[in-house]
Amino acid sequence: MSPSGTNGAVEPKHGKISSPNEYMPGLPAKHLNTLVEVSPTPEERATGRFNDANIKLFLSGMHRDGVVVLKDVINPDHLDIINDFMVEDTRRELSKENVYKNFGAENIQQGPPLTPPNYFFDDVYLNKLLFHAVNLYLGPNATWNMVSGNNALPNGVKRQPVHSDAMCNHPPAPFYVVANVYTCDASAANGSTEIWLGTHHFNTEAQTPPGSKGETHITDEYVAERKQTLPGINPTVKKGSILFRDMRLWHAGVSNKSDHMRYMIALGFSASWWHGTAKFRVPAGTGVFERILHGTKGQGITPVMVELPPDEYERLRDAHDFSDVEKMTYDGEIF
Numbered sequence: 001m002s003p004s005g006t007n008g009a010v011e012p013k014h015g016k017i018s019s020p021n022e023y024m025p026g027l028p029a030k031h032l033n034t035l036v037e038v039s040p041t042p043e044e045r046a047t048g049r050f051n052d053a054n055i056k057l058f059l060s061g062m063h064r065d066g067v068v069v070l071k072d073v074i075n076p077d078h079l080d081i082i083n084d085f086m087v088e089d090t091r092r093e094l095s096k097e098n099v100y101k102n103f104g105a106e107n108i109q110q111g112p113p114l115t116p117p118n119y120f121f122d123d124v125y126l127n128k129l130l131f132h133a134v135n136l137y138l139g140p141n142a143t144w145n146m147v148s149g150n151n152a153l154p155n156g157v158k159r160q161p162v163h164s165d166a167m168c169n170h171p172p173a174p175f176y177v178v179a180n181v182y183t184c185d186a187s188a189a190n191g192s193t194e195i196w197l198g199t200h201h202f203n204t205e206a207q208t209p210p211g212s213k214g215e216t217h218i219t220d221e222y223v224a225e226r227k228q229t230l231p232g233i234n235p236t237v238k239k240g241s242i243l244f245r246d247m248r249l250w251h252a253g254v255s256n257k258s259d260h261m262r263y264m265i266a267l268g269f270s271a272s273w274w275h276g277t278a279k280f281r282v283p284a285g286t287g288v289f290e291r292i293l294h295g296t297k298g299q300g301i302t303p304v305m306v307e308l309p310p311d312e313y314e315r316l317r318d319a320h321d322f323s324d325v326e327k328m329t330y331d332g333e334i335f
């Protein structure tokens, strides 16, 4: 595919439908470069299932843009509690030596607290609407194998290169999604993630060859050409909404110019047929393992987790590799 060659805008065949909006009012025309937002009704919230109209909107957004906002699906008060924890966690983390910065920018990897129980919220980790969305996009029996998070540190000056997290050979089909949960309102002012709509249709042809650690980013040529047509955007995402994105989507952590950290949780899910190796860690003997097993039962989600003694879990919670077995290589099926 050429740098600008993604799926085109819908063209009327018989002059009846003049723009996609008339057929689907919730789907902004592609050239507007705007995120699709799916707002569940009270009934959908109660049942934890999207209705047909919202399924149509969600799948249209995901297949066209590779990213959709699931609007107001988490109680913002729960995110305030997690955010308060992360403020303290960040202070501790930054007092350590040689803290790893993602792509050398002021962006660090930090896992959210899963314990004690007052930090574990069902609408964050066992959200039925999120699980439904995962199964709609990836197919039945998806695997949940990543719990991590990114912190755009305050008063940042450096941004990340545009990259795709799918840093290995992968099929031109949805195989992995990341649910990003901001613990504060996010916008360009505090470094909401730059996203490039529709770029999940590119593959490794748009990426630089993997370096020694397997890290790769989008080539200057592809970025420059895409910038002319549909450039990256820094969306406004309200606390309580989920930014649901195909792992192949081009994105970048940008500098957070505000005085407050911008934290977001990242939950990762893979299609059942993808032979990834990742597992997420949970603290043993705390009830988290059992709570996740029960909370995913009947939801078409298989959690793949490893229990660690709580002190080891705590030591590794902020590790920048989200899994011990993750080995960045272009060749294997990782994640």
Ligand SMILES: O=C(O)CCC(=O)C(=O)O
Binding pocket: 102, 103, 107, 150, 151, 152, 160, 191, 192, 193, 194, 251, 252, 253, 254
């Ligand atoms: O924190 C963000 O906004 C995105 C970070 C990111 O893409 C990364 O660290 O790879």
